[in-house]
Amino acid sequence: MRFYMLCVDNARSNLTPPRRYDDPSTKIWSFYLEQAEKENARMTESWKSDMDAILIFAGLFSASVTAFIIESYRDLMPDNSDTTVILLAHIYHELSNNATLTTIPSVANALDANSFVPSTSSLTCNILWFSSLSLSLTAALSATLVQQWSRDYLQATVDREIPYQRARISTYLYEGLTKFHMKSLVTTIPMLLHASLLLFFAGLVLFLQPVNPGISYLVCGLLLITAILYILISILPIFYFDCPYGSPLTKIWWRILCSLQLIVRENSQGGTSPVPSDCSLAKVREWEATNISYDRDERDFRAVCWTLEYSPDDSTLELFASIIPDVVAGIDYSAKLLCRRLLDRDDPSMRLGFRLTQLLSSCTTDSTWAKRRCVTTLSAIWSLTMMSLPIPNTPYRQPQLSVEPFVTREMLRFDEHTLRFIELIQKHIPDASSYSLSTATVIARSLLDMLSDHILHLETELFSYTRTKTLPERYQKLVLRARHGQNTLRQGHPRMMLDRIDKEAWDMQQMLNVEQRSMISASAYVSLDSLFRHLQDIVVVVLIGDQEEIPSYMEEILNRLNDFQTLLQQAGFLLILEFIEHSLRGPTLSHEPFNTTRRLYLRLNLDSPLQSFSLRSQNRLVCYLEDALDYHNSRPNTVRLPEGMINLLLGLVKGLTDPECVSKAKGIVLAYTKVCVSMSNLEAAREALGILDMALPEDIRPPEALDIFSEHVYSNTKLVRSDSVDTMVSIPPRQGC
Known part of the structure; x- marks a missing residue:
């Protein structure tokens, strides 16, 4: 018996068909169904909502028309009260023999029902109203049928479980919708209601004409105004693609005008081209809304400004800040332009730099949400600072933009104020130290760039004055104010001002030579900015003062400007050394170490004759170079720094001038x-x-080696080696650096 049951089970298993989803093409049809079912649901839901509105309007409108028809259809039949009046008039005539009643209709005609003829206005009015009622009821019936057809279509497309069956049924039925113009039929149903409404108003004018001509003319005027407005809302979307109006006639006019090539749109080359005849209005609207153009960028800017203005809470701003790094790193230049414009807004509620700094100030507690917000905000500030580089003065720039050739204080959206908040973040949230370091570093470099541009601009003005003996325009205004006693500049004797500048420059030089001095603190840049302002003041005082004393002070001022540029070079060199030190000896690499190092290296002019780095700075560079490259020597298959960062570090050897440091670096x-x-x-x-x-000095410089293989047949052949793999391995601090 057991053997028999096993045989039966085996036989049943052999007769069982294979699994329904074993077909490899199932995945292909699944992709199709994912999109097709969404489109079917969207289309049928749109039809259902439209038909529901039509049914409600058709029901109410039909009831209203019926009420008027009940009153007007009586004019199509003889009135018994009129016959009674005629008979009474005849009786009165016979009894009184009154000659004035000779115009009374005959009794025979009054009693003959076939002799009744309704008036033209009554007949026309009833024709219009009965036609209106018929169209309204036809629209209601059509809406009911469309709802039924939509339900049947959806049910037929999801009635099967096997994906390829559902997909093929859906395709078959969708092509049937296109073949029998189902969408056109749905569009026609509202036209029935509109025509019904028009017929009703026309009949109403005729109905009121014998009652009261004044009211009839009033209704006729309203009807004309309504018809004109209806025509306008039908035509405006054809020529203004962003117009929200429309009617069932819009699509008809659209197809007619497109076939005649009377509708044009701007193309990417700035000209115009006709819209293809098979292109729908919705497609053209999509093109106009998404294609790259000046108008689109302006709309994007207004939309984001509205979002920031009506979203004052920090959570919304945090969500917006989380997408900024991806936007800046992406290839959508319109989005980058949008972020740049948000940085330059004057309104604090929409100015991105101000709001991000305020958002960063709220991250002063060591909690989970504060860490998340801190990392998000610092990443956004880093990205925006990296993006806000000065625009180069290229011949491709449009002349009407009139961009300043240097970075001004007003152009900086993250400055010493932001650095102070970052210092607090480093104290309260140590886990975000890598982000704090990179962000503070690029902000500090932006401040140095701003001061460097200003000092170069000031030096250019002085050289221009020495050649032309003509004061720049801004100094001319100060001279006029000084002559009229309106100068508010804190003036002093030029010699005393020079002595004060020398003292501040010496203090700044000593501060840069301090070993533990950090170049990402706000106090360093406050001191540099103060020194620059004093240099600017003495230039103004000398130029607007006695013209005979200008040559005697000009050379001294130029020397102070050169000294200040040397201080800026030293500060920039120390800044990049400090970042490399954190990258080498920290537990982890900083946020975006290569891009940050490249930003620091961008404006570091190592070929300038003004650069003269201290011996301490050069020794630090040799130590960091040894830490980075010696680690590669001991473990050639691993790296501590990214490959590009090693190249930048090797490029810093241009700053070495001490022979001993040069010799050590050469050996490394x-x-x-x-x-x-x-x-x-x-x-x-x-x-x-x-x-x-x-x-190296010429007396100890090694002679150039003779390359005896330079003309060999294999001289240009290089062995290909595998690239090294980036790993995050901490390096213990080297003693004695």
Whole structure:
């Protein structure tokens, strides 16, 4: 018996059909169904909502028309009261023999029902109203049918469980909708109601004409106004694609005018081209709303400004700040332009730089939400600062933009005020130190760039004056104010001002030489800004003062300006050294270390004759170079820093002038070239060796090596090695650096 049951089970298992979803094409149809079912649901839901509105309006309108028809259809039949009046008039005539009643209709005609003829206005009025009622009821019936057809269509497309069956049924029925113009039929139903309403108003005018001509003319005027407005709302969307109006006639006129190529739109080249005849109005609206254009960027800007204005809470701003890094790093230049414009807004409620700084000030507690908000805000500030580089003065710039050739204080949206908040963040939220370091570093570099641009502009004005003996325009205004006693500048004797500048410059130099001095603190840049303002004041005082004393002070002022540029170079060099130190000896790399280092290296002019870095700074660079490259020597398959950051570090050897430091750096780089596995790093190391050789004094400079293989047949052949893999391995601090 058991053997028999096993045989039966085996037989049943053999007869069982294979699983329904074993077909490999199931996944293909699943992708199709995901989109098709969404489109079907959207289309049928739109039809259902439209038909519901039509049914409600048709029901109310039909009831109203019926009430008027009940009153007007009586004019189509003879009135018994009129016959009674005629008979009474005849009786009165016979009894009184009154000659004035000779115009009474005959009794025979009054008693003959076939002789009754309704008036033209009554007949026309009833024709219009009965036609209106018929169209209204036809629209209601059509709406009911469309709802039924929509339900049947949806049920037929989801009635099967196997994906490829549902997909094929859906495709078959959807093509049937297109073949039998189902969408056109749905569009026609509202036209029936509109025509019904028009017929009703026309009949109402005729109905009121024998009653009261004044009221009839009033209704006729209202009817004309309504008809004109209806025509306008039907035509306006055809020529103004953002017009929200429309009627069933809009699509008809659209197809007619498109076929005649009378509708044009702007193309990407700035000209106009006709809209294709098979293109719908919705598609053209989508093009106009999404294609790149000046108008689209303006709409985007207004939309985001509205969002920021009506979203004063920090949670919404935090959500907006979370997407800024991706926007800045992306390829959508319109979105980047939008962020730049938000930085330059004057309204504090919409100015992005001000609001992000205020959002950062709320992250002063060591909690989960504060850490998340802090990281989000710092990343956004870092991205916006990296994006807000000065626009180069290229010949491709439009002349009407009139962009300043240098970065002004007003252009900085993150300055010493932001640095102070970042210092508080580093104390209260140590987990965000990598983000705080990178953000504070790029802000500090922006402040140095601003001061450097200002000092160069000031120096250019002085050189221009020495050549032309003509004061710049802004100094001319100050001279006029001084002559009229309206100058509010804090003036003093130029010699005393020079002495004060020398003292502040000496204090600043000593501050830069302090070993533990941080260049990402706000106090350093407050001191640099104060020194620059004093330099600017003495230039103004000398130029608007006695013209005979200007040459005697001009050379001294230019020397102070050169000294200030040297201080800025030293500050920039110390800033990049401090960031490299944190990157080498911190537990983890900073946020975006390579891009941050590249930003610091961008304006560091190592070829300038003004650069003269202190011996302490040069020793620090040699120590960090040894830490980075010696670690690669011991573990050639791992790296502490990104490949591009190693190249930038090798490029800093241009700042070495001390012979002992140059010799140490040369030995470190030479040892690195023997184990380097990256071709780009190897090229950078060889270039650094050439720079270091040129930096040595001529008496100890090694002679150029003769390359006896330069003309060999295999001289251009290079071995291909695998690139190194980035790993995050901390380096213990080196003693004695």
